[in-house]
Amino acid sequence: MRLGFVLSEMGAGLRRNFTMTIAVVLVTMVSLFFFGTGLLVQKQVGILKGEWYDRVQVSIFLCGDDSPVDRCPAGAVTDDQRTALQAQLEADPRVDRVFYESKQEAFENFKETTNTSITDNITADQLPESFRVRLVDPEGYLAVSDDYLSSPGVEDVPDQQAILQPLFTVLNVATNIALGLAALMLLCSMMLVSTTIRLTAFSRRRETTIMRLVGASRALIQLPFVLEGVVASLFGGVLASAALWAMVNFGVSRLQNRPGFTTRLIDTGDVLTQTAPIIVGVGVVFAVIASLFSLRRWLKV
Known part of the structure; x- marks a missing residue:
């Protein structure tokens, strides 16, 4: 019964704030895409160092x-x-x-x-x-x-390693830039999730007050709001993973398949087994933190 109530409340909140939910999904997707790109660049730098340093x-x-x-x-x-x-x-x-x-x-x-x-x-x-x-x-x-x-x-x-060092320096700078942009976008995503949940909680403050008065626990009241942010961030993480997969599959893999190209590059397996779980997990954790932070004020009775 409680599970059905929580899910129905979550669905109602997503429908009422459909436009904001779409905005959260898109901002989360972009931020996690940059974050995933930074992780992939780091992995590629590690592969190149291991492969090229062995040749030196x-x-x-x-x-x-x-x-x-x-x-x-x-x-x-x-x-x-x-x-x-x-x-x-x-x-x-x-x-x-x-x-x-x-x-x-x-x-x-x-x-x-x-x-x-x-x-x-x-x-x-x-x-x-x-x-x-x-x-x-x-x-x-x-x-x-x-x-x-x-x-x-x-x-x-x-x-002889001095010949390779400028290349690795450029790649490391690119990694730091991607991760810096990702951190900024993740912050924007957290702020947007927090604002969305706060607006939802404010619009339903009378309902939540009544629920507390009749004995509903704080966790039961907060859970639908938290799940709204989690669902939106989860969709954003999945879309970011799909975008990274497409970038590697249709871009990097074609370079790898060119005749005479022997250097190992990242592939779709690296995206699916390593990067995607990390960025989806980070998106969900950030959504939970932002949701709980924004609910502390509006769910006090």
Whole structure:
């Protein structure tokens, strides 16, 4: 009986404030869409870091005959120095694998990635030999670089991750902007839910006063109002999830399916199993908080 009463009161409130309810649904949808976009961008940044950082190798360039004196005061690397450095790298627990690249191998790789008009004027003796090191934790690059930069026979340990850092900086800024807009929109959504519930409670203040006088509990009186905000926010969350799914399915997935594109991108599974439950849950929680806050004044007897 009480369940039927609560549902009937909720339905009556939604019908009486149909226009405001639609506004709550739309504002909640937009705010949760931005929030979900921020979550997806964060996930994509994590995927790119994990995938691209694993591809980055520490390059330890050895001294050669043409190396600058300030970096290689003892001249070209000796066989003993090369052997000792390789043994040190292989014993380092931070190192996963070590690859030695001779001058000839460096020259062959250089020819594969450089225009022939440049390689025609370069010989193998002009390129440095090096060790290519794959780390167990790619983000520990700086510590490894500092340790081996001063080793005998080492000319330079360039920071290859610096090439990727600007990209991740841009992606992180985009994430923060999306989450900032989401926070602002969520605040607007809470204010709109609170205003809608307050207007509904004010228009029915005589009914609620009578219910309290005849012994109805505060929870029974508040529940229909709270459910109105929850239902509106729930619809907004579902619509936001559908919009995110469409964006990923018809936008990101098409990019993923292009020939030669190997980087893993977020997919619809990430939306349905991870992002959608979070944004729907956040929408419902915010609606409950806003509803209870707005009811504290109008349901006092």
